Amino acid sequence: KAGVTQTPRYLIKTRGQQVTLSCSPISGHRSVSWYQQTPGQGLQFLFEYFSETQRNKGNFPGRFSGRQFSNSRSEMNVSTLELGDSALYLCASSKGLAGGDTQYFGPGTRLTVL
Amino acid sequence: GQQLNQSPQSMFIQEGEDVSMNCTSSSIFNTWLWYKQDPGEGPVLLIALYKAGELTSNGRLTAQFGITRKDSFLNISASIPSDVGIYFCAGQFLSGGYQKVTFGTGTKLQVIP
Numbered sequence: 324k325a326g327v328t329q330t331p332r333y334l335i336k337t338r339g340q341q342v343t344l345s346c347s348p349i350s351g352h353r354s355v356s357w358y359q360q361t362p363g364q365g366l367q368f369l370f371e372y373f374s375e376t377q378r379n380k381g382n383f384p385g386r387f388s389g390r391q392f393s394n395s396r397s398e399m400n401v402s403t404l405e406l407g408d409s410a411l412y413l414c415a416s417s418k419g420l421a422g423g424d425t426q427y428f429g430p431g432t433r434l435t436v437l
Numbered sequence: 438g439q440q441l442n443q444s445p446q447s448m449f450i451q452e453g454e455d456v457s458m459n460c461t462s463s464s465i466f467n468t469w470l471w472y473k474q475d476p477g478e479g480p481v482l483l484i485a486l487y488k489a490g491e492l493t494s495n496g497r498l499t500a501q502f503g504i505t506r507k508d509s510f511l512n513i514s515a516s517i518p519s520d521v522g523i524y525f526c527a528g529q530f531l532s533g534g535y536q537k538v539t540f541g542t543g544t545k546l547q548v549i550p
Contacts, residue, residue: 327479356538366480366525366540379537413479417536424529424536425470428479 325350327416327429335435341402344432346414348395354419355397356426357389360411372397373419401434409436440464443526443541450516451549458524458544459510466528468536469502469509474523474543483524484511516548 328347336342348355356379357369368381372391391397395416401408411433415426443460450456460469468487472480484495486502486509493500499512509528513520526541 329479354535365542368540373535378533378535411477415479419535424468425482425485426527426538427482428472431477431479433477 327414327427329412329414329429329432331432332430333433333435335437336404337437338404338406340404341400342404342434344399344412344414344434346397346399346416346429348397348414348416349427352416352418352427353395354417354424355391355395356415356417357397357399358413358415359383360413360431361409366413369399404436406436409434441526441528441539441541443544445544446542447545447547449547449549452516452518454516456513456516456520456546457510458526458546459508460526460528460541461508462528462539463507464528464530465506466530466539467506468529469500470527470529470538471498471500471509471511472525472527474525476522480525513546516546518548518550521546521548 330345354373356371358366371379375391386402389399411431413431415428417424417426441460441462471483474480484500489506490504491502497514523543523545525543529536529538
């Protein structure tokens with residue numbers, strides 16, 4: 324069974340630009356969550372999508388948005404990039420059920436904002 | 438909200454030593470997960486615990502779900518250099534009809550050969 328895949332793995336952008344990251348969950352998983360990880364900050368929850376609907380959201384500005392497609396693939400968009408947006412962006416997929424669920428992570432996209 | 442306190446934040450140990458780290462919370466969780474993250478990669482699931490009191494092993498790793506459902510620990514026996522990385526605990530709880538997850542701040546493990 325293929326794991327969670329994320330593209331691209333590395334990205335370099337300049338301030339003010341926008342970026343779109345992609346995540347393909349494990350087959351059969353309907354929930355995709357996005358996290359931002361910076362040195363010393365741990366995993367900061369961005370949002371979660373289940374069946375094309377955002378059902379949970381963290382405390383990030385509106386520049387961060389996402390969506391999920393009918394095949395459960397998800398994209399995350401960051402507009403008007405700032406230097407502080409440089410981070411490892413991780414997505415995790417799960418079945419999204421009420422019980423006995425487990426999140427599995429992708430390898431991440433390393434975003435550098437210059 | 439649900440908060441997790443993970444300790445220690447970092448540790449240096451000699452190869453061959455045993456390691457112990459833990460997570461505690463004032464809130465109850467119904468699932469505890471332990472992940473390991475190598476530099477530049479995503480966290481990889483090591484052990485999942487679904488019942489209070491459950492003790493589960495995965496090779497040299499052993500984790501337990503505290504009986505109060507508010508804590509969990511991870512032990513690594515006979516550490517080796519490839520154990521280096523950041524270990525995260527995660528607690529899951531049911532809210533609004535589905536599982537939500539909270540992550541600990543991580544324990545950075547360095548193994549001295």
